[in-house]
Amino acid sequence: MTAQTTAEADTTILRVRDLRMHFPIQKGFLRRTVGWVKAVDGVDLELNRGQTLGLVGESGCGKTTTSRCILGGYEVTGGEILFNDPELGWVDIANLSKDEMFSVRRNAQIILQDPYGSLNPRMTVLDIVGEPLLINGIRGSEREQRVAELLSLVGLRAEYMSRYPHAFSGGQRQRIGIARALALQPQMVICDEPVSALDVSIQAQILNLLEELQDRFGLTYLFVAHQLNVVSHICDRVAVMYVGKVVESAPTGQLYARPRHPYTEALLSSVPRPDPRNQADEIVLEGEVADPANPPSGCLFHPRCRYAVEQCRLEEPELRPAGAGHFVRCHLADDLELMGVSAPAA
């Protein structure tokens, strides 16, 4: 390896290359495989230490499957998930022994969307937040003290330790989930729609907490979400997914100000903004998201794209560089002048 790779090694924590995750469609008594759902089919991501990468897209685009793959939840169909583990160095999560996975799991944690479903109602807060500690051999009063610290870190009182999840509101439960994710002092945390289920005022509290914790511990977040305004607020970089593929990725400011993919443009224009004087002329996409089990030819977005030409129907575009840190999967990226989110005209 060259010197350049070593220098990179310090800043990059996760590098996903051409990740593919296909699920079989099985039919009949013999469960014969009759087709494949290409849930993830070409995802490239790069995550730098201390940064937040947003992974956005609509339901079924494969963003959650991608995050599960990164945590080693599936046996992936293809591609690499390289993780810079502080103890093991660069490892491929797609191809790990049990012991190695144990170490990676300490350093890559997850915060889930549903603050109701993700906490066991029959465990106390101490058991929930302390479970990862127990697994890693921290017991008794040491564990209790550590849980107390974690709770105060996320803005909950240590006295709440012996209570059960039902005694907490949605926002407080999300704080418990965050405390659990941070119990082992991970390097990277995957936040899977962490604020989608919360009211706006509570959502802002949790977003601020996540930012605060990031500053304090130098955490790296992979922020999976569909709320583009939340992503705009919290992410340094954004990757947009459509039917299993990353179609565009760029630094947040650039992506929002000057999107290069027609899907990103449509997505941004669709978001209703909380200002009656600044409503975008929304681009209403015709039709529905393509079926990942039966994708269209060429560019997956072409049936709904208002700029599509013959080439888009025939050839599948590659993800290619389009300016500093900007990548786009579109044949026409260089020719199109797409609309971003502009500041309101005073």
Added chain:
Amino acid sequence: MDADQPLLEIRDLRTHFHIRQGTVRAVDGVSLSVFPGQTLAIVGESGCGKSITAQSILRILPRAGRIEHGHIHLQLSGENPGRGEIVDLVGLNPKGSAMREIRGGEIGMIFQEPMSTFSPVYTIGHQIAEAARLHRTADDIEPRELVLDMLAHVGFAHPDRTWSQYPHELSGGMRQRAMIAMALIGRPRILIADEPTTALDVTTEAQILRLMKGLQAEFGMAIIFITHDLGVVARMADQVAVMYLGNIVEQGDVDTVFHAPRHPYLKALLRSVPRLDPAENIGLEPISGMVPDPFSRPAGCPFHPRCPEFMPGTCDTAVPELLPAVAEPGRTRAACHLYT
């Protein structure tokens, strides 16, 4: 039709829930007017009473809920017996024929989850035709024709095919369209939409919102739009009512509500929404604390424990009224002691 006359006028509505743990004052003194062809958005966080207000109008409250006080005056349309007459929905039997006539005929409704509106065992066409038979008795057209026409209106490319499909065969957005078709088949003059796009993806949401605006212009109906999303409010509403813990805390036209908010709750709520444009995103100011337990409502102004402008001795003793009493252009009506 007289545009100055409200179609629906709610006066001091109080809907309470009597359950074992105590009484929840879910709606506690709400007054609203809905005018022909306009969209009134009722916005607030979970538990503020926005959905209960809608359910009170339709008289479809859960069993524990009861309207304790107030009036809901509805102006009947020409097609009903007693044209132009005003009825008080509070006085009607929720299960009586008059109320059934009004539900679907005068007031249509759509919800967040279309699967709760449709039965899974009948086809879309069958179910909408049933509604047509109930509410379009005066028309001399076959229900099937009415339904196919309405399905085309809400954006189905092949109404014939949709007619014989079952709800589970449609995608989320398409189901929402079918539900809108069912709600509008009786040609109601008011459509109540309770979080109709909350479960949808943003591009599908844009489709449905645009469809609703188009249908509103076409049929001239009023919409009561219930949502927690301030972006949707800004896109859809003419008039806005902001609710907190069962009360309206601020009310006004959409531009004034967003550009000259007066109530500290609304101001704080607007500051806690992340903006889409990264350049506008400086910092979020969350509202401290959380919505209080409904069984222990704070005395005085319900927002006072979380309010940055709390005035001891005033806010925690007296309940503020919505002022000015009569709407003025360029100024919202706010229920806050700062303005009394």
